[in-house]
Amino acid sequence: MYTIKPSPGKGLGVFATQAIERNDKIVHEPALLSQTNAEELEKGSRFKCLIDKFDQLDDNKKAQYLSLSHRVVGFDKETYDVLRYFINTTQPRIADDDYQKTFQELTRMLDVFNTNCAAMVKSNRLEGFGIFPIYSRINHSCIPNARWQYNYTVNEMEVHAVRDIADNEEITITYFPYDRSLSTFQDREWDCLLRGFQCDCEACADPDPDLRDGRRERMCELMGFFEDYNLGAFINEVELNPPFGTPEPIRLALELVKLLETEGLFGDSLAYACDLLCDFYCVLDQWDEWEKFAIKSNLNSPNPLSEIAIASTKDSETAGFNNEATGIAEGSST
Template sequence: MDTSSMVSDFGKMNVRDQKNHPLDHPPADTTDTTTSNTASSNTSFTESIDRDVAPGAGASTTSKSKSVSAYKQPGIAANSVESHSPGADMSDSESGSPTKPTSSPLKATAAEFKPSPHQPQSGAFDSFTSSHNPSSPPKLFEIGPSGRGGTGVFAAQNIPLGTRIICDSPLLTIPSNQLYLVWGPYCRLGNAEKRQFDALYFWENTDLHLEQASRMCLLDYTDDAIESDDEEELIAEHVRVMGIFAVNNFEMPKGALGLFPNGARLNHSCVPNVHHSYNPTLNKLTVHAVRDIFQGEELVMNYMGQHSHFWTHTKRWEYLRSRYGFTCQCEACSDTTGTNDSRREMLQALVWGLEEFHKGQPDEGHFLIPSTGPDALAQAEQVITLLIQQGLFAMELTRAYRLASSLALDLGYHQKALEYASNEAEVEKNIFGTELDDLKKHGTASEVWIKNMFVILKDKQYTPYTRLAEKIYNITGVKHEVLADSSDHKSSGRGKKGGKNSKRTSPKKISPKKKEPRPQEEEKDAV
């Protein structure tokens, strides 16, 4: 690939031709099921840690109707990444990190997350704390008219980062990506469920050829009992049902698609304040706050998937218009300064350089491809910074933290590696909750990564600071042995009388007794 035509200059990093960029259409996400317990590995930035029931199954970190077909389900490409370990192992104090080894790694904090100025606010939080309740608290959201068009979902109260807002069961499902299959489940719905379905947004995507699909799959042309007027009415109704399902469904495991009544009400933003994913442990769609949300704010998600974070607003508009029939006017798309597009282009370029470095054959002549491990870590930290600046706090941020953690571990920056891993675990819990059984099963959960790191660091005779070990334990439940040692030391340090207000006395001096010879009988007995 000729990368010289991709970037005009180092300062602006304007991507000229995104269609030829390797990250424009990334490969389908895969699940890493071979996490090593004995050696570190560089995790590719685009390597998936999506919530799949099985490797290769439909991604359950769902994109709302990412690709639907009136006839058949498209194939899902699988992709795996080879591990690469650059750099020699060095201690924290000798690492020569591009940032200070003892500095706190980049972390998204609630103070940096501010609601869009045009959104209504009704007071601020007294304190920002994460909540991971397994069931939605009452009155967290309400549905009403949206300034974005149609209806939307709004925060009924101040919602802290990490709160599970929606836990939705499917209204109906189809086993594969063939839209004509939705007719049977729709006809079997009760009257109340049909009213829920019928109230959802309808748009007929001409590329799906819904009417042709309906005529081929629904009608029996040998049945003379159907009048022509009835036939047209039946076709129109079938097209309407397929059209509603096409723009409101979510991907589920194993290629299935489902429509979730509350989740379908969420509107789109290129800077979402909630993250949605299908939770196979609960068999429900869950929606979590990725930042603190104020009462009255509209809850918005990303319809397009993580790859859209590298696109300019014109490309995002093209995608949304062709699949959903609207033009996004979120804060990212409404930015007239060009800053948002520049940062996203920068993200695309930096991640491309890290991917090339990850292949193990870096091109030292290209400035975007790091030539050393410390340079790669510094570039990964730039990616984290840009994601935080863009307000992108979900899957893409966990991947960036994992990459930075892996690079730091390979370089011997042990404390930094653990801190980045703890940041990943915190974001992971914020967007998924505590039910991470599927991620643990396939070895992609941050908890698995941290356990592997503890094994590696034990071999290197490195012990983390107690405070850092406590932080990791509080987030993931993974307990390092340093905490057990600390607990034992605290419990045995003082007796019953040894308190803060105890009277301290000097020990009484005892004169040594004169040693007397033992009788001969005692010596024999002793022998």
């Protein structure tokens, strides 16, 4: 389904070797090396834990780890002192030349980890970080055609297509949280430079970025509005403006969906916007519209349901809504 080969101006990249359909699983791989927050706490520092984990790898896996691209991140004084302490305690009579070589090897190992590690999240809680060699070869785009997530059920990194991908097309993900992915060209350019690369994706190479920036600024504005709006809906004492179940929130959510699709941003953000519309249409008892956006949300979800499951959800939502509206408890008889 994919191959790793040179990507112009980016080193190596991952490319499709066949047509890939939206939501297809492209990559699934266990961690080459991983460490949890609990393991770091037990060892006293991330670095000490990383050294032990790295030493447990066989020679082939160590070579695979060190072959990954990395940037020189630099260290704070605490990490520098830990490095020196580790060398002095494990190799107290080391020669000056060997000391420098060992120091460089350890800093390289840490740089590879800091450059390539991926978050391992379970139930919205960060559990640790891991190194996944294939995932690490996937380059960034501000309009990615794939998404990544760590699947704790099988302990694997998974990469899924968020849209159809053509044969020989490069597979890309975003390196940023969704709120930064929606930011303007100048902000994204700065984020990329901080990570040691320059993005040349369609959005960043646009000769006239003002139109895109205008769309993205509006998307950020709408996302911020709905985050506050949903919080207000959760806290019943807050008076919502505009009121829940009125046309205005629907208009704004429809605008957000259109902006995301125009910008080519499929996946989590679009699923979120469609879920908003499902909530609004549910309150208004507009089940045809609910189903339309439930299907669209499902297409952009990392864990899509079958059409039968969506129809079943619609039936249960409709029944629950009608029971609430008539005051008849579900399962009761007249």
